[in-house]
Amino acid sequence: xxxxxxCLGMLTDGKASGYDLKKQFExxxxxxxxxGYGSIYPALSALxxxxxxxxxxxxxxxxxxxxxxxxxxxxxxxxxxALQNTSPCHxxxxxxxxxxxxxxxxxxxxxxxxxxxxxxxxxxxxxxFDEIESGGMQDWPPGMRFVxxxxxxxxxxxxxxxxxxxxxxxxxxxxxxxxx
Amino acid sequence: xxxxxxCLGMLTDGKASGYDLKKQFExxxxxxxxxGYGSIYPALSALxxxxxxxxxxxxxxxxxxxxxxxxxxxxxxxxxxALQNTSPCHxxxxxxxxxxxxxxxxxxxxxxxxxxxxxxxxxxxxxxFDEIESGGMQDWPPGMRFVxxxxxxxxxxxxxxxxxxxxxxxxxxxxxxxxx
DNA sequence: CGCAACATGTAAGCGGTTACATGATTAC
DNA sequence: GTAATCATGTAACCGCTTACATGTTGCG
Numbered sequence: 456x457x458x459x460x461x462c463l464g465m466l467t468d469g470k471a472s473g474y475d476l477k478k479q480f481e482x483x484x485x486x487x488x489x490x491g492y493g494s495i496y497p498a499l500s501a502l503x504x505x506x507x508x509x510x511x512x513x514x515x516x517x518x519x520x521x522x523x524x525x526x527x528x529x530x531x532x533x534x535x536x537a538l539q540n541t542s543p544c545h546x547x548x549x550x551x552x553x554x555x556x557x558x559x560x561x562x563x564x565x566x567x568x569x570x571x572x573x574x575x576x577x578x579x580x581x582x583x584f585d586e587i588e589s590g591g592m593q594d595w596p597p598g599m600r601f602v603x604x605x606x607x608x609x610x611x612x613x614x615x616x617x618x619x620x621x622x623x624x625x626x627x628x629x630x631x632x633x634x635x
Numbered sequence: 636x637x638x639x640x641x642c643l644g645m646l647t648d649g650k651a652s653g654y655d656l657k658k659q660f661e662x663x664x665x666x667x668x669x670x671g672y673g674s675i676y677p678a679l680s681a682l683x684x685x686x687x688x689x690x691x692x693x694x695x696x697x698x699x700x701x702x703x704x705x706x707x708x709x710x711x712x713x714x715x716x717a718l719q720n721t722s723p724c725h726x727x728x729x730x731x732x733x734x735x736x737x738x739x740x741x742x743x744x745x746x747x748x749x750x751x752x753x754x755x756x757x758x759x760x761x762x763x764f765d766e767i768e769s770g771g772m773q774d775w776p777p778g779m780r781f782v783x784x785x786x787x788x789x790x791x792x793x794x795x796x797x798x799x800x801x802x803x804x805x806x807x808x809x810x811x812x813x814x815x
Numbered sequence: 816c817g818c819a820a821c822a823t824g825t826a827a828g829c830g831g832t833t834a835c836a837t838g839a840t841t842a843c
Numbered sequence: 844g845t846a847a848t849c850a851t852g853t854a855a856c857c858g859c860t861t862a863c864a865t866g867t868t869g870c871g
Contacts, residue, residue: 488733493824541752565721637830
């Protein structure tokens with residue numbers, strides 16, 4: 456499941472340009488599968504070259520031609536095949552948690568700042584989730600609702616955990632004076 | 636916060652070899668910051684070249700010399716400086732969630748298998764956490780306890796969410812018959 | 816007047832993964 | 844006998860990130 460496959464999946468919902476897909480990555484997919492233009496455009500080119508998508512070029516004035524991609528029958532087969540992997544991974548790479556392991560070496564003010572910044576990030580996610588929900592989810596496939604709920608639940612849990620346990624990190628210990 | 640910096644942090648707890656650090660990555664750090672030998676050994680070499688660690692080679696018979704690394708004063712300064720970044724990231728890359736977005740295109744049996752495999756993974760994490768706790772945490776820095784609790788809480792929440800909401804994905808919908 | 820949105824792409828680089836190479840000792 | 848543990852490393856590769864390049868339209 457790389458960016459290519461996810462793009463292919465998104466195209467099962469209808470034709471779209473790279474620009475359109477980027478917006479979808481930013482909103483609904485961003486919190487668990489990020490991708491920038493530098494990944495998306497080459498991915499779409501590769502998919503087109505493999506015959507997994509068709510590309511319709513729509514001329515525009517002043518802007519580059521809008522390239523609208525549509526999934527092909529071969530693309531659908533390829534995707535269905537990719538979706539038969541029953542052990543997809545779920546990876547976390549957290550500089551935040553790594554840093555917190557060494558909180559006893561940090562200045563207390565910096566620890567507080569890190570925690571506050573993380574809470575602010577989580578808050579932004581929650582706003583994003585609310586925005587998506589207010590846009591109407593009736594026509595969404597059940598998987599999307601599952602994934603959105605997953606994100607909301609984890610975000611709420613992280614927020615609560617940080618608030619309930621930050622005292623562990625911010626109570627002064629002797630070690631901190633040795634740090635320098 | 637790359638592998639190099641995390642290795643440096645681990646060495647504040649005492650001397651260690653690359654092999655030792657790998658074990659620590661597998662146990663306590665693995666769930667939020669994975670690293671293999673292919674990252675760790677080059678990282679230690681680079682740290683030694685920069686003078687951030689000292690390397691003591693202990694000859695052994697039959698095995699390669701054991702190289703034990705110790706953090707230097709410069710290393711400590713470098714680490715303290717790195718720990719002043721107050722916006723460390725927390726990234727998730729989940730093929731699992733990406734796949735679940737397209738559950739309506741999958742065979743129901745495959746969806747079930749994916750969910751069961753994820754639950755099994757979570758179970759393994761929980762076992763790991765219990766094992767760490769039973770090994771005694773009294774002498775652990777507070778940050779480690781915070782991070783361990785974080786992992787346990789998120790794992791429990793994920794497990795509960797999947798169990799409570801998998802019905803969303805496994806109830807048959809019309810779309811599934813169109814998938815081919 | 817300046818910024819955001821629209822719209823597509825390339826190229827260099829970076830960091831991490833995977834596979835390979837070697838080989839003794841110990842426990843089952 | 845065979846698998847796991849101890850022990851270190853290299854090299855190729857892969858996929859994503861970042862920075863760069865270009866240019867119009869419309870809003871405040």
